[in-house]
Amino acid sequence: MSDLLRLATAGSVDDGKSTLVGRLLYDTKSVLADTLDAVHRASADRGLATPDLSLLVDGLRSEREQGITIDVAYRYFATPKRSFVLADTPGHVQYTRNTVTGASTAQLAVLLVDARKGVIEQTRRHAAVLALLGVPRLVLAVNKIDLVDYDEVTFSRIAKEFTAHATALGYTEDSVVEIPVSALAGDNVVEKSANTPWYSGPTLLEHLENVPVEPDPHDAPFRFPVQYVIRPRTAEHLDYRGYAGLVAAGTVKPGDEVVVLPSGRRSTVTKIDTADGELAEAAAGQSVTLLLADDIDISRGDLISVTGNEPTVTDELDATLCWLAEKPLRAGARVLVKHGTRTVQAMVTELRDRFDEQNLSSVDSPASLELNEIGRVALRLAEPVPLDDYSFSRRTGSFLVIDVSDGSTLAAGLVGAPLPLLENGVESCTGGSAATPDNHALVSPGP
Amino acid sequence: MTLALDTLGRLESEAIHIFREVAGEFDRPVILFSGGKDSTLLLHLAIKAFYPAPVPFPLLHVDTGHNFDEVIEFRDRVVAQHGLRLEVAKVQDWIDDGRLEERPDGTRNPLQTVPLLDSINEHKYDAVFGGGRRDEERARAKERIFSLRTAFGQWDPKRQRPELWNLYNGRHRAGEHVRVFPLSNWTELDVWNYIEREGIELPDIYYSHQRDVFLRDGMWLAEGPWGTARDGETLLRKTVRYRTVGDGSCTGAVESDASDIHAVIAEVSASRLTERGATRADDRLSEAAMEDRKREGYF
Numbered sequence: 001m002s003d004l005l006r007l008a009t010a011g012s013v014d015d016g017k018s019t020l021v022g023r024l025l026y027d028t029k030s031v032l033a034d035t036l037d038a039v040h041r042a043s044a045d046r047g048l049a050t051p052d053l054s055l056l057v058d059g060l061r062s063e064r065e066q067g068i069t070i071d072v073a074y075r076y077f078a079t080p081k082r083s084f085v086l087a088d089t090p091g092h093v094q095y096t097r098n099t100v101t102g103a104s105t106a107q108l109a110v111l112l113v114d115a116r117k118g119v120i121e122q123t124r125r126h127a128a129v130l131a132l133l134g135v136p137r138l139v140l141a142v143n144k145i146d147l148v149d150y151d152e153v154t155f156s157r158i159a160k161e162f163t164a165h166a167t168a169l170g171y172t173e174d175s176v177v178e179i180p181v182s183a184l185a186g187d188n189v190v191e192k193s194a195n196t197p198w199y200s201g202p203t204l205l206e207h208l209e210n211v212p213v214e215p216d217p218h219d220a221p222f223r224f225p226v227q228y229v230i231r232p233r234t235a236e237h238l239d240y241r242g243y244a245g246l247v248a249a250g251t252v253k254p255g256d257e258v259v260v261l262p263s264g265r266r267s268t269v270t271k272i273d274t275a276d277g278e279l280a281e282a283a284a285g286q287s288v289t290l291l292l293a294d295d296i297d298i299s300r301g302d303l304i305s306v307t308g309n310e311p312t313v314t315d316e317l318d319a320t321l322c323w324l325a326e327k328p329l330r331a332g333a334r335v336l337v338k339h340g341t342r343t344v345q346a347m348v349t350e351l352r353d354r355f356d357e358q359n360l361s362s363v364d365s366p367a368s369l370e371l372n373e374i375g376r377v378a379l380r381l382a383e384p385v386p387l388d389d390y391s392f393s394r395r396t397g398s399f400l401v402i403d404v405s406d407g408s409t410l411a412a413g414l415v416g417a418p419l420p421l422l423e424n425g426v427e428s429c430t431g432g433s434a435a436t437p438d439n440h441a442l443v444s445p446g447p
Numbered sequence: 448m449t450l451a452l453d454t455l456g457r458l459e460s461e462a463i464h465i466f467r468e469v470a471g472e473f474d475r476p477v478i479l480f481s482g483g484k485d486s487t488l489l490l491h492l493a494i495k496a497f498y499p500a501p502v503p504f505p506l507l508h509v510d511t512g513h514n515f516d517e518v519i520e521f522r523d524r525v526v527a528q529h530g531l532r533l534e535v536a537k538v539q540d541w542i543d544d545g546r547l548e549e550r551p552d553g554t555r556n557p558l559q560t561v562p563l564l565d566s567i568n569e570h571k572y573d574a575v576f577g578g579g580r581r582d583e584e585r586a587r588a589k590e591r592i593f594s595l596r597t598a599f600g601q602w603d604p605k606r607q608r609p610e611l612w613n614l615y616n617g618r619h620r621a622g623e624h625v626r627v628f629p630l631s632n633w634t635e636l637d638v639w640n641y642i643e644r645e646g647i648e649l650p651d652i653y654y655s656h657q658r659d660v661f662l663r664d665g666m667w668l669a670e671g672p673w674g675t676a677r678d679g680e681t682l683l684r685k686t687v688r689y690r691t692v693g694d695g696s697c698t699g700a701v702e703s704d705a706s707d708i709h710a711v712i713a714e715v716s717a718s719r720l721t722e723r724g725a726t727r728a729d730d731r732l733s734e735a736a737m738e739d740r741k742r743e744g745y746f
Contacts, residue, residue, distance in 0.1 A: 004454050071607060073588040074581045076634045083454050085632055101609040227467040232500035240499060246464045246613070275498035285452055287463035287496070300471045324609050338614055341471060398612045407618030409608045 005213055008087040008102030010130065011112030012122035016143045018054035020112060020183035021075060021088050024205065027190035030077035072098050081209040096372035097324040099126055100412050103133040104398070107213055110139045110204070115148045115180070118158045124165055128355070131169035132320065132374065132418055134394055136214045138166060138176045141204060145196065146182040152198040155180045177211075179204050220284070221309035222250035222258070223388070223396045225340035226302045230289055242273055242289035243298055248340070248395035249388075250306060251283040252290070260296065261303045261386035262313045267292040284395075301342030303386045303396070311386040311396060317379050318352070320390075320418060321369065321401060321411040328368040329377075335410060337381060339399040345382040346401075352376040376417055390414035455641050459492065462629035464613065465592060466496035469574045469627055470503055472617045476574035476627075477567075480506035480533065481514075482522030483692040484649050485578030485630060488638055491647050492629060493576075494529065504576070505532040509563045511555035512539040513673040513695040521650040534570065536562040553674055556694040564600040567624055574617065576627050582634045592631045598622035639715055643708045655688045655706045666699030690715075 011017045024030075043052045075086040087102035103109060109130045113123050130138060140162045148154045159178035166176045179188055180196050181204060187193035190205045202210065230242040252258075256269045271291040272279040282288045290304065298304075305311060323329055329348060337346040353362040354375040362376075369375045390397030397418075401411035452460060469476050478493060480486045493502045508522065526533045538558050541547040546565075547558050567575060581588045591607050593615045608616055617625050630638070642649065660667040660683060661676035667687055673696035676682045687700035688711075705711045 004457060071589045072609075074632070075588065076582045076632070078634075078636075097609050101611060104611040105613070227464070228471045228497075230497060230500050234499075237499050244467050244496070246460065273498075275495035285457065285460060287460040287467070289498075336618075338616065340614075341468075395612065398614065400611060400614050400616055402616055402618060406620065407616070409611070409616045412609070412611045 003213055004083045004085065005108060005208060005211070006085045006087070006106050007108045007110060007208065008089055008099070008106035008130075008135070009110045009112065010089055010099050010102070010126040011141075011143075012120065015112040015114050016054075016183045017088065017090075017112050019052075020110075020141060020143060020181070020189065020204075021086065022054050023183045023186060023189045024086075025075060025077055027186060028077050028079055028205065072101050079205070079209055084208065096125075096129055096322055096374070099129050100133060100322045100324065103130050103135050104394075104412065106130075106133075106135050108137040108139065108208070108211060109135045110141055112141045112143050113158060113162075115142050115145045115151075115154055115158065118154075119161045119165065123162070127162075127166055127169060129322070129374070131166075131171065132322070132414070133412075134390065134418060136175060137211060138171060139204065139207060140176070140178040141183075142178060142180045143183055145180040145187060146185050150180070150187075150193075150195040152196075155196075155199070177201065177207055179207065220249040220393060222252050222256070222304075222306040223248040223311070223393065224252065224258075224290065224304040225342075225396070226298055226300055226304060227341050228300055229298065240291075241295070242291050243304065244287075244289045245304075245341070246287045247282050247284050249284050249393050251281055252306075253281045257307045258292070258304050259307045259310060260298050261305055261311065262384045263297070263302070264313075265294075265296045266307065267294040267296060269293075301340075303340060303342075305386065311388045313384045313386045315381040315384045317381070317387055317415060318376060318417065319379055319399075320355075320374065320376050320414045320416070322374050322414075323369040323371060323411050325403070325408065325410040326371055328370045329411070330368050334404055336402040336404055337379065337385075337399050337413065338402055339385055339387065339413075340396060342385060343402070344385060345404075347380050348377050349380050350378040352378060387415050389416040390418045391416060455637065455644060458633050458637055459495070459641070461613070461632065462492045463496040465615070465627060465629040466493050466576075468615050469576070469617065470497070473574040473625070475570065475572050476504045476576065477507045477534070477570070477572045478502075478504050478576040479508070479578070480522065480526075481508055481692070482518040482525070482650055483578070484638065484642065484653060485580070487525070487647060487649055488642065489576060489578045489629060490525065490529075490531075491645060502529070502531060505534060507534045507536065507563075507566060507570075507572070507575075509536045509559045509566070510538065511559060511694045511696075512537060513555050513671065515650070515652055515669075515671075515689075515692065515695060517652050518650045518692055521648075534566065536566040538562055541565075554694065554696040555673070556697050559694075560600070567600065572624060573619065574625050574627050576629065578630055579628045580630050580633050580635070580638075581628075590628060590631065592628055593617050594626040594628065595619055596624050596626055600624075602626075636712070636715055639708070639712045643712060650692065652689045652692065654708075654711065655686050655703045657684060658687050658700060659683070660685050660687060660700055667702065668699055669695060671695045 009017050009021060073088045075088055077084050089098040089102040111123060111126055113119060142155055142158050162178060163176055179201060180199050181188045183189060187195055188203045190203060192203055224245050224247055226243045226245050228244045230244050232240050252269055254269050254271055258269055259266050269290055270293050272282050273289040273291060331348060331351050333348045335346050337344050351366050351369060353364050354366040354369060354373055355362050366375060388396040397415040399413040400409055401413050403410050478489060480490060497503060538555050541562050542549055547561055579587055581590060591610045596602060619625055658669055660669050661680040663680060685702055686704060688703040688705055689700050691698060703714060705714045
């Protein structure tokens with residue numbers, strides 16, 4: 001069985017993102033005949049000479065009318081080497097909202113730029129958001145290379161500028177790859193192009209097929225948010241009491257000593273159960289049911305952790321928020337925080353700073369955080385919650401901020417300040433009074 | 448056992464996680480169950496998610512009255528076998544008491560929306576599991592795993608919640624409900640590979656058999672309560688199977704000799720047509736047929 005790569009795309013309007021994704025699907029023969037016929041028909045209806053591959057992915061009526069992508073779309077394709085889940089994120093309005101969504105589960109992101117324009121404001125913003133969310137690998141697709149006559153100098157200039165920016169965000173050189181492509185003509189997307197003899201690197205698809213996939217964090221300390229308590233109460237399973245959940249990090253074996261948080265009670269794992277039988281060990285990413293030696297009070301929202309290397313249980317936290325709602329955030333706001341399987345009331349007590357993605361610096365004590373802005377805040381929770389730093393664990397260091405009245409998702413929350421530069425920016429503004437910088441987010445493993 | 452999950456293992460684990468999230472956060476969930484392959488897979492995953500306890504949700508079937516007998520028989524057998532509760536909303540009842548009108552073309556697929564929404568309101572279901580997959584259709588590719596519906600059951604693609612990490616936000620106001628799609632990330636081939644791996648039983652009509660069919664709009668339709676061949680259409684005995692199972696009036700069979708799961712997987716792998724494109728007349732109405740039906744509250 002081939003393995004799975006989750007990737008996201010990002011780029012600004014008219015960079016040709018939908019066309020690139022359409023090209024990937026088309027050239028990997030992931031598009032079936034009836035879908036293709038529909039695209040041919042629709043392209044002809046619009047008076048186009050060649051099929052418009054972006055019609056393969058722009059699924060909503062208003063998207064096709066306006067020729068733009070509005071919402072994140074998920075695409076599935078496979079080659080003999082790998083299966084791919086691709087989050088295609090639009091680049092115009094609400095770009096942070098969509099990029100954050102796609103990036104939150106991505107192991108790799110493909111950023112597009114137009115070869116005629118090079119690295120622009122939006123490119124820098126996108127890269128900063130991807131770095132913040134801890135996407136381990138980046139590809140810069142320098143698109144429309146045909147429109148600059150396949151010019152090596154132009155490509156090298158853009159590649160160099162982007163590498164410098166990505167490095168400043170904390171990416172290592174081998175985690176970033178630049179590829180000259182033409183989504184429209186197909187150069188270097190799936191097939192190696194004869195038009196770029198100066199380029200010796202992989203095509204986009206070759207890179208996606210061969211790039212190492214960061215494994216789930218098996219080496220990390222064990223974390224298990226309890227989703228549901230399974231109590232059959234049948235004659236056969238009279239005393240069965242199992243704690244159902246998905247292993248968020250690390251591994252667990254029967255006999256392991258664990259602690260239940262926030263209560264702090266300790267017990268021992270006696271059995272790892274599944275519908276397919278007992279397991280000798282379970283690891284990050286697996287849905288299982290744990291049985292413990294002691295009859296202690298555990299319910300949904302509790303976190304079962306390895307003893308010794310435990311998350312911090314606290315009702316106060318510093319966090320980075322990506323604000324995704326139209327209505328701005330101001331200090332004093334009452335919200336809900338959903339962390340793991342627990343939802344608690346919370347108050348935003350302070351807006352510490354707002355991140356300026358352009359200058360990779362921060363602005364102190366902003367009056368508000370507006371739609372698509374990223375900043376650090378202080379939160380007070382109604383009850384203590386076990387928290388890991390986002391840079392330590394994507395799964396147990398992330399949370400949602402939810403509107404109390406209508407239930408909408410207001411922000412993506414990251415425990416701590418995962419982007420080291422944001423931390424540095426604060427230091428330069430406040431004379432070094434900020435907390436010690438955390439580990440770099442960029443070494444954190446995939447979701 | 449190996450610690451690294453393969454693709455099917457990951458998809459299964461994700462679906463089980465979704466079922467448990469809903470069980471933990473909602474008061475009155477229900478699983479849409481027609482006896483078709485996607486809903487049968489959905490039920491299989493629900494059973495695994497709560498093992499060894501029974502599935503803590505009832506099932507709901509919106510029955511157009513135009514279903515294949517073999518599928519209804521299978522549906523009832525599965526329900527009895529697992530000791531589940533099944534609620535059936537019959538489109539015929541809505542037609543009989545005037546809440547719905549039969550369409551001139553005789554197809555009842557679009558008529559399912561009203562009985563579905565009425566049943567959701569009547570039983571106060573707050574989470575409704577569906578077997579929809581994002582690979583099926585372009586509008587579905589933009590669907591969330593937790594998809595909020597208004598009090599009128601409507602989907603607004605421009606006001607979808609961002610879905611971050613594997614943290615699902617199921618909060619909703621009274622009268623609203625959430626459609627939940629645990630199979631979002633599965634492809635048709637994943638579904639068949641998993642059915643093979645788990646040995647899941649399906650209605651016979653998914654495998655090749657002899658049937659009297661007639662050709663309409665490029666699809667092989669069977670005769671039934673929904674009608675038969677019109678003038679100029681000829682009823683022929685063919686060896687066929689179904690790739691999707693829905694309302695008989697608009698679900699076409701494909702000519703196929705695939706009589707077992709292995710042959711079906713080989714056929715699906717080699718197919719150059721999508722399952723909906725090959726077999727569903729309702730999606731051929733316009734470029735945005737599915738989006739329009741989803742907006743109205745269709746599953």
